[in-house]
Amino acid sequence: MEDLISAIKKVLEQVDVVLGWARSEAAGVAAPAFFHTPAEAEGAIFDSTCVHNLAVHLPRLADKKAGIVAKGCDARSIAQLIAEGIIKRERVTVIGVACPGVIDVKKAWRCFGFGKRVSDSGGQVAMEGKTVKREEILLRKCRGCREAGPVIRDVTVGEVGKAPAAPADPAGIRKRFAAMSFAERRQFWQDQFSRCIRCYACREACPLCFCRDVCTMQAHEPGWSGGATNSSQSWMAQLVRISHMAGRCTGCEECERACPVGIPLMLLLEEQNAVVEELFGYRAGSGTEAKTPFLTFDVNNDSWEQER
Amino acid sequence: MRFLREENIPLLLHRLSESATVWAPQVVRDTVNTVLFSPWLEGAEVETGLYSMLSAKELVLPATERLFSYRYSQAGGREKIEINADAPQEQAAIFAARACDAKGLAVMDALFLDRSGASYNDGQYRARRSGLTVITLACTTCDSACFCSSFEKGAAETAGSDIILYPATGGYLAEAVSKRGEELAALDLFRDSSLEKPELARTAKVELAGLGQRLFDIYDDLDFWRRTAEGCLSCGYCSYACPACHCFNIFDEAESDRTGGRFRCWDACMFYAYTQESSGNNPRPEPAHRYRNRLAHKFSYYPLNRGEILCTGCGRCIRGCPAGLDLRDAIRAVRAR
Numbered sequence: 001m002e003d004l005i006s007a008i009k010k011v012l013e014q015v016d017v018v019l020g021w022a023r024s025e026a027a028g029v030a031a032p033a034f035f036h037t038p039a040e041a042e043g044a045i046f047d048s049t050c051v052h053n054l055a056v057h058l059p060r061l062a063d064k065k066a067g068i069v070a071k072g073c074d075a076r077s078i079a080q081l082i083a084e085g086i087i088k089r090e091r092v093t094v095i096g097v098a099c100p101g102v103i104d105v106k107k108a109w110r111c112f113g114f115g116k117r118v119s120d121s122g123g124q125v126a127m128e129g130k131t132v133k134r135e136e137i138l139l140r141k142c143r144g145c146r147e148a149g150p151v152i153r154d155v156t157v158g159e160v161g162k163a164p165a166a167p168a169d170p171a172g173i174r175k176r177f178a179a180m181s182f183a184e185r186r187q188f189w190q191d192q193f194s195r196c197i198r199c200y201a202c203r204e205a206c207p208l209c210f211c212r213d214v215c216t217m218q219a220h221e222p223g224w225s226g227g228a229t230n231s232s233q234s235w236m237a238q239l240v241r242i243s244h245m246a247g248r249c250t251g252c253e254e255c256e257r258a259c260p261v262g263i264p265l266m267l268l269l270e271e272q273n274a275v276v277e278e279l280f281g282y283r284a285g286s287g288t289e290a291k292t293p294f295l296t297f298d299v300n301n302d303s304w305e306q307e308r
Numbered sequence: 309m310r311f312l313r314e315e316n317i318p319l320l321l322h323r324l325s326e327s328a329t330v331w332a333p334q335v336v337r338d339t340v341n342t343v344l345f346s347p348w349l350e351g352a353e354v355e356t357g358l359y360s361m362l363s364a365k366e367l368v369l370p371a372t373e374r375l376f377s378y379r380y381s382q383a384g385g386r387e388k389i390e391i392n393a394d395a396p397q398e399q400a401a402i403f404a405a406r407a408c409d410a411k412g413l414a415v416m417d418a419l420f421l422d423r424s425g426a427s428y429n430d431g432q433y434r435a436r437r438s439g440l441t442v443i444t445l446a447c448t449t450c451d452s453a454c455f456c457s458s459f460e461k462g463a464a465e466t467a468g469s470d471i472i473l474y475p476a477t478g479g480y481l482a483e484a485v486s487k488r489g490e491e492l493a494a495l496d497l498f499r500d501s502s503l504e505k506p507e508l509a510r511t512a513k514v515e516l517a518g519l520g521q522r523l524f525d526i527y528d529d530l531d532f533w534r535r536t537a538e539g540c541l542s543c544g545y546c547s548y549a550c551p552a553c554h555c556f557n558i559f560d561e562a563e564s565d566r567t568g569g570r571f572r573c574w575d576a577c578m579f580y581a582y583t584q585e586s587s588g589n590n591p592r593p594e595p596a597h598r599y600r601n602r603l604a605h606k607f608s609y610y611p612l613n614r615g616e617i618l619c620t621g622c623g624r625c626i627r628g629c630p631a632g633l634d635l636r637d638a639i640r641a642v643r644a645r
Contacts, residue, residue: 024632026452026512031632034538052632056541106341109358114627115452173338195336195344197362197371197574199548204541205630213580220581227559228571229372258630260361260545262342 001045004069004097004157008041011067011093011155018067018095019054020044028117028127029105032057044069046157047120048134051102053077053252055207058087065091071099072147072163076250076285077207079152083290084248086210096153098160101134101142105257108137135166140266141253144168152288173264174271189235195261196234202265203241205258208248208284216240242268247276247293250285310493311501313479320497321348321403328399328441331367333360345402356404356445361628363551364402364409368416368436369574371548375432375558377569396432401441408456408622410444410468412551413437415616417468419554432572441488444469445480450509453623455636458516463508465620474505481505514636515643516607516617523608526645530596536638537599539631544576546625546635547602552618555582577601603638 008018017034022043024031029049035041046069054068055077070078078094081087103125108118116127125134149160180188200217203209216224217237225237242249242265249269256265277283280293312320324330325348332348333355335341343360345367376393402409420433447454447463456462466472471489473480481503484490492498526532547553557575562568575582578599583592592598606618619635626634 024634026626026634026636027632028452031634032539052630057539104340110341113451114359197544197548199544199576200579201541201543201545201630204543218579218581223559223561226561227372227557227573228374228561229573254630258541258543258545260342260549260628261344262336262339262361264338 004046004095005041005044007095007155007157008035008044008067008069009038011095012036012038012041015065015067015093017061017064018069018093019057020069020095021046021050021052021054023117026115027105028115029108046097047118048100048103048125048138049105049108049118049120051105051139051257053205053207053254055081055252056205056254058092058207059210062087062091065093067093067095069095069097069157070150070153071097071102072145072150072160073099073141073250073252075150075152076147076283077252078285079288079290080208080248080250080285080292082152082288083285084208084292084295089288093155094150094153095155095157096150096160097156098149098158099147101138101145101166103134103137104139108132111137138166139253139257141251142166151285174267177267190231192263193235193238194231196229196231196238196263197261198229198234198237199260201258201260202238202255202263205254206245207252207254208245208250209241238263238265239268242272245269246272247280247282247295248284249273250283309501309503309505310482310484310498311476311479311503312473312482312498316479316497317354318351320495321354322350323495323497324401324403324441325350328401328439330401330403331364332403333358345405348403354404359406359451359622359624359627361624362549363412363622363624364405364442365412365416365551365554367400367402367440368413368420368433369554369556370436372571372573373432375570375572378567380566394432396435397439398436399439400436401443403443404445404473405442405469406447406622407444407461407463407465407469407472408454408620409551410442411465411620412468412622413440413442414468415552415618415620416554418614418616441492442468442470443492444472446472446474446506447509448475448506450511451623451627452512453626454509454511454621455514455623456621457509457511458513458621459617462511462621474508476503476506511621511623512636514639516639519639519642520608520612522642522645523604526642527600527604529645532641532645533596533600534594536641537596539633540578540595540599541631542578542580542595542598543630544574544578545628545630547576547578548574549624549628550618551620551622551624552606577605599638603635603642607639 021030022033032052053074082089111132112127119126123134125132143166145163226233330348331345335355343355343358374394379390381388420430466485470486471492472483484493555575556572559571584590610618
């Protein structure tokens with residue numbers, strides 16, 4: 001932790017605020033923290049409970065110079081934000097960290113209860129004498145993680161260079177979903193979205209959603225997706241959001257983590273990301289100069305027309 | 309006091325389900341430990357180890373409810389509109405609500421069912437509430453997000469409940485706290501008991517005294533509010549999970565060009581659109597303004613106006629906040645300011 005704290009202090013000399021994590025005394029795990037002073041930075045931590053993607057705050061800090069502690073997956077979001085011109089490269093200083101994979105807090109609650117102080121060393125997560133293998137309670141995205149290190153970083157803390165070795169989830173929901181008929185899939189999503197309460201935590205936790213306050217999901221005139229939360233409306237609203245993420249979603253899983261009613265949003269996004277990668281050879285967040293497939297359309301150079 | 313044996317719980321749920329929809333905390337299928345109050349079906353497992361992500365308020369104030377439906381028709385060459393008001397008639401029972409959930413219902417009763425007649429007496433709410441039986445599971449343990457002990461009665465709160473089940477060896481001690489609760493306790497599934505009530509959970513505390521005035525004093529200190537709400541993503545989870553938040557919006561929705569209805573839907577003051585005026589002005593443009601409002605409405609405006617704090621210490625807004633914010637930190641910061 002010493003390396004991280006001194007890195008943050010150093011970066012603080014040049015920026016207004018550094019986004020990182022500190023221990024939440026209530027939750028026992030990490031909570032996002034805004035470090036404005038070296039004294040505040042003393043509380044900085046990084047471990048497998050640092051689940052949040054702090055890149056979500058960068059567009060909101062557009063008038064400030066910001067530093068940010070970033071895992072591999074978070075760095076992809078930062079790169080994509082820069083590539084799309086949503087934030088400026090020169091206004092952000094990235095402190096890349098070596099990530100052991102982060103845990104699914106709800107799995108940890110089941111093992112330990114909420115608010116037990118976590119310690120994490122050598123692949124074992126422990127709380128009050130109880131120990132669980134970190135691998136068993138990892139977030140889904142960390143299984144089969146492809147990040148060898150933060151794709152964009154100005155400072156590096158720890159030894160980056162290899163992705164955490166957790167096998168991909170073999171009996172996952174995605175596999176089961178692929179075996180369903182279209183009618184079954186339709187029923188599946190009707191059931192899932194019947195729980196949606198339209199709290200928009202998915203939207204607000206997404207670093208790449210940028211409409212925010214003028215979101216189509218909440219527009220009144222015209223009321224594209226209505227105010228009444230019925231399953232079809234909520235499903236439609238989410239599909240609008242998700243289709244706007246094509247070629248932009250970096251798979252950080254924050255929407256699904258934020259969802260209080262457990263709708264498996266990543267099922268849709270992973271599928272879409274796979275299609276974009278297959279068709280365009282593009283993974284969102286690959287670099288700051290990358291061009292997102294759906295942002296390259298040029299009305300004067302319609303190659304699709306020509307190819308036909 | 310009466311006693312309910314553990315193995316009689318499914319029988320009780322079955323008995324209740326003969327005349328009502330029984331809601332109980334259950335892990336949602338296909339999810340990682342997402343617990344919600346949902347309709348209980350025979351044989352389903354009730355989850356009492358983890359707290360539900362949402363409170364019990366949807367039973368009296370659903371996320372969406374239709375107030376009336378309309379239909380246009382032609383009669384004698386003239387356009388006619390027919391309006392049918394919805395009158396909820398559901399009988400429901402909630403099993404294993406917590407004292408904080410039940411208290412939330414009592415807080416909302418005071419608002420929606422103002423018996424003095426001074427304000428509004430809401431027919432839709434009244435219909436749902438009068439058809440609801442509340443079976444509360446008393447907390448002998450708590451987690452670190454819980455803070456009901458900050459309030460006078462803490463985990464021993466009985467407001468809003470009909471019957472309270474206290475964990476005991478081999479089952480539950482049952483204490484009726486309403487007439488409906490007495491009828492339940494009289495069922496043959498219960499037997500008399502002379503056992504003592506167990507010691508209830510003592511949660512973390514946050515000092516709330518004087519907060520009402522304090523929030524007024526620092527209202528204009530926008531730098532403070534920006535700092536306090538710094539990590540807030542401005543989603544509506546905390547409001548929607550809260551047993552005492554009750555804001556709603558009204559939407560008219562067409563189903564076809566001739567039919568549709570009017571709906572009452574949850575709304576949250578954390579949303580930008582909540583205070584968006586048709587002029588284009590928005591008096592609460594930043595999350596800081598909205599966070600200030602949410603806190604001040606709960607701990608200042610409402611208690612000063614109506615004598616009740618809009619919080620029951622359930623801790624959901626802490627447990628489930630996607631940004632890891634802790635309401636108690638904000639309260640402490642306000643006091644320290």
